[in-house]
Amino acid sequence: MEKVTLFYLERPDIRISMQIYFNGNDQLYFDGYDIGKTVEEAFGDSDYEYDYTIEPEEVNKLYQIFGLNPGDKSGLLQCIKNRFSVNEAYSLFGNFLTAHKILFKGFTWR
Numbered sequence: 013m014e015k016v017t018l019f020y021l022e023r024p025d026i027r028i029s030m031q032i033y034f035n036g037n038d039q040l041y042f043d044g045y046d047i048g049k050t051v052e053e054a055f056g057d058s059d060y061e062y063d064y065t066i067e068p069e070e071v072n073k074l075y076q077i078f079g080l081n082p083g084d085k086s087g088l089l090q091c092i093k094n095r096f097s098v099n100e101a102y103s104l105f106g107n108f109l110t111a112h113k114i115l116f117k118g119f120t121w122r
Contacts, residue, residue: 016089026050040066
C-alpha cells in the first residue's frame, strides 16, 4: 500500500502528520493527527485525529479532475500531494472535495 505524506512537522511541543493512501477496500483515505502540548492547550487533550474516506466511485471523479487515466492511483496520490502539501491540507482538501461535489465521509476525534 503506497502512502503519501502530505505534511509532517515535529517540534518539542507538537507533532503533525497527514497522509493519503488507498486502503484495502480501494477507498481513498486521508489520515491525520496532531499530538503534543500545543494540542492539549488548544483542545484540552493531547491528541487530535481527523480523516476523510472517499468511496471508489467518487474517486473516479478525481481522476477526471486531475486529467489522469482511471485507476492511476499513484498519479492521483502525487497530484493530491502536489496541491495539498501544507499544514492546512485537511481543510483545503475537504473544501476542494465539496467544491467539486465529491462525496466523502469525514471524522474528527479529540
